[in-house]
Amino acid sequence: MPLVDLFDLADENARRLDDRFRALEAGSPPPDPGDLRRFEEAVTKHGRVALNMRPWIAAEFVRTGKYLNMNDAVREDAALSGRPENELLRERLGRFYQKRVSFDATFDDGCRFQYGVLNIGSAGPRSYGLFCFVLKKTFPKAGDRVAYLKRDSLNGYVADDGRVDTGSLHGDLAPHSHRHRLAALKHSDDLDTRRADWPAMLCSDDDYVEAIFVADLGKTRVSEIRIARSDYESLWELCFRAHGRRLSDGEKALAFDFRVVLEAGRNRVITLKVLDDA
């Protein structure tokens, strides 16, 4: 079966998103047009692709400028260990192997896909990483490819046996030019919340618009690292405690990685921005 180009699918869906948006505006009862417009504006103005990273990954990225997706990491492990890539991938993914591999195999360049979220000002899905790396507004540049998906790709569109629901997926994709439209269609019923809550509504641990992209990521592509205030304070708590007692390995590791991030901030490589908890 010929491979599908995810990004072409997203481009093809642009007109359909416009039609659905017009139908939404004309629907009964129509959503508040002011809210819809303001939400679209917020996404257009503040919407960035962001990636949440665990402390170790964040520090490695800051130190080396390298961000590896799953397949890159397995390739490196295979080169170091001499073990076959597929065996390592099975071992890492366990029961999720079939879903991951089927999704990747459905699309052109699927093994090169990187995954982020559309973020308009939150600290992102923190369950996967304290540090939210926000890409610059200039992303995507020429040569980058990006598509936005209404829900998480694997949990939303791939069955446990690996079947990919390309029909549903096609309808829920947007190109970069239409990311605001996809977000507005997704949240049209939720816009009566306070505007200050929109960033957390669009992007939380359990629900987000996924950004799938192929691009060379380096430190220069990052505009800032966001961190929730509660996480930031717990990192400084380590420093306070360390002067009175010995830290555990987990605490030392966390402090070590935080130091790398702070050092990058001091050297003006990347700005660290602390956000009040949602």
Added chain:
Amino acid sequence: MLELLAIAPEDGWALVRSGGRGVRLVRPPYTKNSAAFVSEDSVSVAVSKHGFLVPGPEHSRFSNWRELVAYLDGGIGAARGTQVSGGLPDDAGEQLLEFAPPDVLREFLRRVEEELIPEGRWDHAENLLLKMLVLDSVCGDPGLRDKAVKLLKRVSSEKEAKAAAWSGLAMEGNDIGKRFPRATEEYGSETIGRIAQAVQNRGMVFAFGS
């Protein structure tokens, strides 16, 4: 019984099923309240996109949190071993201090004043204050510097006062019987005087680490 569903060994993070009460994210610093509940779907996302690993069957079940935390914490050094030369520095937490912004330093001084000194944790207070006083960010900020110096003097004087109190107790052998009649009757004034002298010498009641 705790079931380890996914682990990020370099960070000591884990997704864990705890009895029938859903999935929790466990991560350092490991405290009772830090294991937040997350959705079931988080496991597949963490493994498929965020580099968590599915553990082998030999490391998937733990009888209690203490055992799980020991496993997670104990594995971090090894997971990073080849990449962090010389292992994790013991003073990793203290090293953060030189990067602390003024608001964090101010908060530390407040806690020295309101927590450490009243609780008699003078060594902790002294260690922190001495390190702060060599930072450019503190030396260059008269407000921070003066406050740190003031607190350091207070720590020294309170330590001295406490030591003097113990010293007085050690010296006033003849009065011990009056002050602690039951203990004197049980152990004798000479023994109690020796204990008081030992406490004065080490600066704390219990001989931790000795």
